[in-house]
Amino acid sequence: MTIRSDRDHGQRYRPRMSCLKKVEAIVVQMQDPSTGVKGADQKLNVTTIPHAITGQVIIAWIAKNMNMDSDEAQAFGTMLVAFGYIYPLQDHKKLVLKPDGSLYRFQTPYFWPVQKWKAEDTDYGFQSYLSIYLAKRNIRKKGVLDAYEQKKTYDYYRRIIIYTQQAVMRSRVKSSVSLGALVKYMTTFKNHDPFLVPCLPSNPWQTDNDSYWELNMTDVEVPTKMRVERWSFSFYELLNDPRGRADFKVFLKKEFSGENLAFWEAAEELKWGTAASMSEKAEHIFKTFLAPGAPRWINIDGRTMGLTVKGLEHPHRYVLDAAQTHIFMLMKKDTFYRYLKSPVYKEIQKKAISPEPHNFSDSQLQQNMRNRRPSISPIITWQKEQEEKAKAAAAAGPIDIKKLMASKLDRK
C-alpha cells in the first residue's frame, strides 16, 4: 500500500535554478561592453569569427572579478562551458575551458539551460527574448507555489505542535560548553589524525608500504604506542578497538569482574541480532546473568533488575536497555579509570612499540609501488574470528561464583 503525501519532489525534478541564477548574473557581467571580457574578431584559418574570446582572457577575467586564483577560475570557467553559457569553437566534444589561445563564444540566452521549452530553430532578438523569458518564468513559478501550498490539514499542524512542544522541553547545553567539548575532542585526537600529523611508520597510501596496517591489526600481540594512548581517551575508544577490548578483558579477569563486560556484549548482540534469534538469546542471557544464583550474576539495583526480569518474560530487542545502560555507566565511571591505573595497562604501555618513520628514497618508492601487497580477504578474517569465538565459548564455561568464593576463602 502506498503512502502518498503532498510533497515537493526536490531539485531532481526542477532545474537547478538557484545556482544557475547566480551563474547567469556573472555571464551577463562578462558580456558587459565596458567591464566585461574583451573579445574581438578572431582570425581562424581563412575565416574571421566575430565576438570570439580566448580561454586565457576568460580565465583572467574570472580570476580578477571573482577573486579566485587561476586554477579555481579555470574550474569555474569549465562549469560555464559545461552548462552551455560559453561554447568552444574548436574542440566541440570536450566541454572544458582551456587556459590557452583556444577560442570560445558566448551562447545566446535563448539556449541557456534554465529554459524548459524545446529550443526552436527561429532566433529571437535578445531584448524581445528576455522579456518573454521573464514573463513566462514568473507565471510558471506562481503555478508551482500554488500546488505546494494546498492541503495543510489539521493533523499536519498537530504533528508540528507535538514535535515543537517536545523540542522546547528538551534540555539544552550552553554553546560555550558544547563548542568547548568539540574543540577538546579535536585537540585530543589531533595527533592521531593522519591528515594533520603523519602516521608512523608511514601512510600506506603515500609510500605504498602497508606496515602501518600490519602493525595495527586486530589480533596483533604488541600494539603501537599511539594505539594504546588512544584507549585512554574514552571508554568508547577502548571498547571499539578489539585489541583494547581484549586488554580490558585481561584486566577484568584479574579483578574477577568479567561478567559486566560479558553482559554488555551479550546485550549488544541481542540488540543488533536477527529477529529470529532474539528469544533464544534473551533466555540464555537470563540464565547466565540475571537469574538468582546465576553463574555470572551482574550487580544491578533492584528496580532495574525487576524491570529487566519482567520484560524478559516477553523479550524484544530493547528489553535489556536499562540494565545495559546501568552496567555501561558503571564500567565507564569506575572500572575504566581503575584499568588506566592498573599494572595491566601500565605494562602494555611499556611493551607498546613506537615504529621509526620510514625514509624511502625515490627509487625505493618506485619499487614499493610495483610490489603493493594484497591482503587477506575480510571474509577469511571473519571466519577465523568466529571459529576463535566458538572455541573460547566452549572452553571457558561460565565461572561458578560459589566455587570461586569457596576457593578464595580456603586460601585465606
Place this chain on the structure above:
Amino acid sequence: MSVSDWLLFLLVRSLSLASLPGSIPFSSLQVQPQPDAKMCDQTFLAITFGPCDSCGLNKPLMNIYLKNEPINYCSLCVELMACQGLATGETIHTLKAESESLKTKLEEERAKLHDVELHQVAEKVEALGQFVMKTRRTLKGHGNKVLCMDWCRDKRRIVSSSQDGKVIVWDAYTTNKEHAVTMPCTWVMACAYAPSGCAVACGGLDNKCSVYPLSLDKNENLSAKKKSVAMHTNYLSSCSFTNSDMQILTSSGDGTCALWDVESGQLLQSFHGHSADVLSLNLAPSETGNTFVSGGCDKKANVWDMRSGQNVQSFETHESDINSVKYYPSGDAFATGSDDATCRLYDLRADREVAIYSKESIIFGASSVDFSLSGRLLFAGYNDYTINVWDVLKGTRVAILFGHENRVSTVRVSPDGTAFCSGSWDNTLRSHSQVGCSSGKWWRWRLNGS
C-alpha cells in the same frame, strides 16, 4: 495524505512489532534519565520501553508533552492523537497560530543558551599549516557515473555503485577488482559494506535494498544468493548497516527512513517526518548507537531515535535540498552539504547551527561531506567537479582539489583516516591523502610529543 490510509499502515505495522498482552502492574516503569547520565556522551536518554499511557501495550515509547506535562505514548497513540477531529473551539487557524507561537518559543529557548560563537572559541586554537593533497589511486572500471561508495572496515577495500547497474568491490590499495555484481536496475544510488566485510548492500531505482553475501570463489554468481531486504515506494537514496550485518537502515525518495531485519526482511521501525525525498542518512558513532540523522529535499535535517521512531531534533536552516549528512566523530554534532552551495555544522547538545562553510566563489551545490578522524577537517565534494577541504573550527577553506572531470557524487574518509575516496560522474573513483609534511614539521611534532 490520506489519514485513514496512514492509520491502517500504522495498525499493520504495530501488529507486526512484538506487542505484549495485558499491562504490567508496576508503579513506575519509566527509566528516568539518571542524574549522572548527563555527563555521558549521549545527547539524550529517551524513556524507551514500557506500557503506553493510552493503550497500555508495551511498546517503544516516545517522550512528548501535553500542555507541558510529560506523557508516554507509543507511536501509534501519538498518531491517533494527531489525527483526532477538531475539538470545540479549534480551527485550522488556531492550530496554525499555536504551531507558530511554539516555533517562536523554541527559537527563544535556543537563543537563551547561545552565549558564544564558534569563531570566538576557535580563536584560541592554532591555525592549520599548508595543505597539499595528492591523488594516490584512480580506480577505472565503471562504465557510467559512479553514484555511491563505502569503505570496508579493513581500511583498504571499497564498494562502489554506478548508473549502469554495476556494483564493484575493489581493493583500493592495489586497485584490483575483487567482486562485481550486476543489479537488475540502473541508477544504483546507494551501497554499503557490511561491518564483517562479508556482504554488501545496494539499491536505487528498483525501490529495494538488496544484500549480496560476498564469496571467496571468483566464479560464483553473487546474484544467486541475493537477499531482498528493504521495500520502499520510491527510489532508495541511501543505506547503511548498523553495528552488525543483521540490520539495515535505509532512506528513500518516498520521504521515509526505515530499519530492517536482514534475515527476515521484516520492517522493524519506520521514521516519518520528512515532507520530501530523504537523500541521505548517517548513524551516530556513539556507544549507545541509538540515533541517526537524515537530510532531505525539504531542507530539513532530522535526528531520530531508532528505538521508538521518534524525531527528536530537527534543523531547518538550509536554503535548498540537503544532499548529505555526516556525524562529527564524537557524535555531538553533524555536518550537512546542500544544493545551496554551503555546508553547515549543527551542534546537537546546544541544539543549533554553529557554522556555515561557504564562499562567494562557490556557486554549485555540495553533494557529499565527510570529516577527517579528529573532526578538524571537513571534506566536501561539489557539483562543479571540485573537492573543497574546510577547517571546521575556523570556517576557512584549507585546500581545493581538482582532477575529476565531472560532478563529484560521493566523498568518504577511510575508517582509520589515512585517506579519503571520491566517486564522480566521470566514471572514476580517486583516493587522496596528505602529501608528506616537510621533515622540519615532523621533527617539531616529535619533540613536542615525546
